[in-house]
Amino acid sequence: MNKYSILFLTAAGIFSCNPEPKPSIVELSEEYYSGGVLGTTFNETAAAYEQPTVAVEDNAAMSLAFKYGEALFEKEFTTNPDGVRCGLGPVSVRSSCIACHPNYGHGKRTTSYNSKEYGNGYLLVVTNADDSYVSALTGMPQTQAVYPFLPPIDEAQISINWLEYQDEWGNKFPDGEQYSLIYPEVTIPRAAFNVPMPDFYKVRLEATIGIYGTGLIDAIPDDSLIAQYNYEKNLGYFELNNEKYNPANFILENDGTRHPGRYTYGLTRGTLQNGPGANAIWNITNVTRSNRRYHYITEAYAVAMSQNADIQQKLGKSEQEIYAYLKSQNLESEMTDKDYQDFMVWHRGLAVPAARNLDNKDVKRGREIFYSIGCTTCHRPKWTTGADNYTGDTLVAGKLPRYPYQKIYPYTDLLQHRLRMQNDIRTGWCRTTPLWGRGLSQKVTGASDRLHDMRARNVIEAIMWHGSQESDARRSVEKFRNLSKEDREALVKFLESI
Numbered sequence: 192m193n194k195y196s197i198l199f200l201t202a203a204g205i206f207s208c209n210p211e212p213k214p215s216i217v218e219l220s221e222e223y224y225s226g227g228v229l230g231t232t233f234n235e236t237a238a239a240y241e242q243p244t245v246a247v248e249d250n251a252a253m254s255l256a257f258k259y260g261e262a263l264f265e266k267e268f269t270t271n272p273d274g275v276r277c278g279l280g281p282v283s284v285r286s287s288c289i290a291c292h293p294n295y296g297h298g299k300r301t302t303s304y305n306s307k308e309y310g311n312g313y314l315l316v317v318t319n320a321d322d323s324y325v326s327a328l329t330g331m332p333q334t335q336a337v338y339p340f341l342p343p344i345d346e347a348q349i350s351i352n353w354l355e356y357q358d359e360w361g362n363k364f365p366d367g368e369q370y371s372l373i374y375p376e377v378t379i380p381r382a383a384f385n386v387p388m389p390d391f392y393k394v395r396l397e398a399t400i401g402i403y404g405t406g407l408i409d410a411i412p413d414d415s416l417i418a419q420y421n422y423e424k425n426l427g428y429f430e431l432n433n434e435k436y437n438p439a440n441f442i443l444e445n446d447g448t449r450h451p452g453r454y455t456y457g458l459t460r461g462t463l464q465n466g467p468g469a470n471a472i473w474n475i476t477n478v479t480r481s482n483r484r485y486h487y488i489t490e491a492y493a494v495a496m497s498q499n500a501d502i503q504q505k506l507g508k509s510e511q512e513i514y515a516y517l518k519s520q521n522l523e524s525e526m527t528d529k530d531y532q533d534f535m536v537w538h539r540g541l542a543v544p545a546a547r548n549l550d551n552k553d554v555k556r557g558r559e560i561f562y563s564i565g566c567t568t569c570h571r572p573k574w575t576t577g578a579d580n581y582t583g584d585t586l587v588a589g590k591l592p593r594y595p596y597q598k599i600y601p602y603t604d605l606l607q608h609r610l611r612m613q614n615d616i617r618t619g620w621c622r623t624t625p626l627w628g629r630g631l632s633q634k635v636t637g638a639s640d641r642l643h644d645m646r647a648r649n650v651i652e653a654i655m656w657h658g659s660q661e662s663d664a665r666r667s668v669e670k671f672r673n674l675s676k677e678d679r680e681a682l683v684k685f686l687e688s689i
């Protein structure tokens with residue numbers, strides 16, 4: 192259902208002969224339109240995360256492109272150069288996007304790393320002692336390879352152990368109710384690597400974030416992000432990751448412009464057009480395109496594979512020939528420009544599910560609490576998009592759906608904070624996750640695990656992981672703990688409704 196049918200229902204409710212129209216359909220407040228008038232879907236079925244925005248639906252050519260682009264996200268890539276969706280060589284992280292982003296949502300918590308398992312949305316984050324990436328591996332390390340190449344990591348040797356955690360309150364609220372906390376410990380033995388590794392390395396897991404709505408986030412002006420940073424800095428409640436807001440550190444785009452980060456937990460991407468999805472369609476599946484005619488591999492990998500006598504023999508090629516292939520900058524494009532454009536229309540065209548039940552009494556109470564105990568400092572409810580005139584990457588500029596001047600409700604400040612949880616990632620800096628649409632997670636993906644490594648199995652656990660003594664959210668959690676059970680549940684109900 193789109194906004195027009197809702198308005199129609201409203202009118203029917205008011206003008207029908209029924210003397211008492213149901214209050215819930217009489218008026219929808221702005222907050223129901225999580226993705227703004229142009230970016231919200233009222234579909235709340237199991238397909239809620241994969242709907243096109245109104246901006247796409249209102250344009251026949253874009254609706255068609257959206258359908259073509261959707262297939263590139265949902266279907267498997269293959270190694271057949273004469274077939275559709277060719278890629279994966281010589282190494283890949285997964286064979287499809289959806290393998291990690293089950294039904295377009297967060298991934299699910301698992302106890303093993305299996306790249307063939309649908310919904311195991313984990314990326315391995317392998318770093319040096321100072322949390323910088325190990326340079327012998329790609330930032331997103333691959334565990335799949337095309338014969339006779341070897342994957343950089345043999346995934347059969349990866350183990351993920353889930354350990355119990357006791358917080359300082361003994362995992363108990365003052366009223367006696369208990370909760371449990373678990374966190375992952377990941378180990379990969381040295382023998383699992385087919386590239387030379389440094390003496391010390393550590394491994395963390397990073398799970399997927401939802402994809403819907405990233406087009407709306409893209410339409411927020413850079414200035415608004417910087418204003419939010421300055422606002423929180425002036426509040427002085429906690430330290431911010433100041434390095435990220437030094438303009439010299441902004442992310443360099445193809446057209447030479449620089450932008451502050453807004454995507455990924457690491458805030459490593461500044462625009463959708465050079466964002467995690469636009470990069471993933473090249474590096475996750477190793478699919479070349481006209482402006483990326485090279486493999487996503489490291490120098491260390493090219494050296495190790497080309498020097499491997501077994502691979503030389505199986506390919507019947509010399510070290511030099513194998514190295515030249517692996518490092519070539521002139522490979523054939525496996526994806527046409529048209530495919531890429533369709534893919535980006537789909538990507539920027541995904542709607543956010545409308546909020547639900549906001550007029551419910553408990554949800555209203557939960558909303559009041561969310562605003563009063565400090566959650567909104569980081570989970571900023573509302574943003575307004577700008578003119579949304581993207582002019583960067585010439586392959587797609589002017590061809591994508593636009594969302595000018597929309598009032599949207601992602602519930603994130605798009606900044607990083609430190610919650611300082613056990614076995615935290617990247618020195619603890621993590622972008623505040625958008626909360627919009629999450630309440631439908633169970634229905635849409637079959638799981639509702641949360642946080643950057645899916646350690647929280649429900650909302651209460653997610654909130655309690657915000658509570659360590661050093662956490663930037665400590666004060667909110669202290670207030671949360673002291674709420675009555677009824678009020679804690681009302682807050683959860685509110686989060687499930689947005």
Ligand code: HEC
Pocket residue numbers: 264284285287288289290291292311312313314397398399400401402405453454455456457466467468469471472473475
């Ligand atoms: C190996 C699993 C995996 C696969 C496959 C994968 N992703 Fe992701 N994706 C992730 C993880 C993990 C994150 C969060 C990482 C981070 O924040 O750095 C993420 C984040 C994203 C985001 C950012 C969301 C945000 O709010 O910042 C988008 C968009 C995205 N992926 C799109 C895609 C697309 C499109 C594909 C296919 C071309 C894809 N992903 C394939 C694991 C995967």
Ligand code: HEC
Pocket residue numbers: 297564565566567568569570607608609610621622623624625626629640641642643644650653654657663664667668671682686
């Ligand atoms: C200091 C900033 C800050 C405050 C205050 C804060 N959060 Fe968060 N929140 C974050 C960050 C950062 C993450 C991502 C952490 C991660 O995944 O490791 C997050 C993640 C979450 C998630 C999990 C999202 C997901 O789907 O993975 C929920 C739920 C959540 N917060 C709810 C709350 C509630 C409720 C409050 C108030 C009691 C609150 N937060 C206060 C910063 C904050």
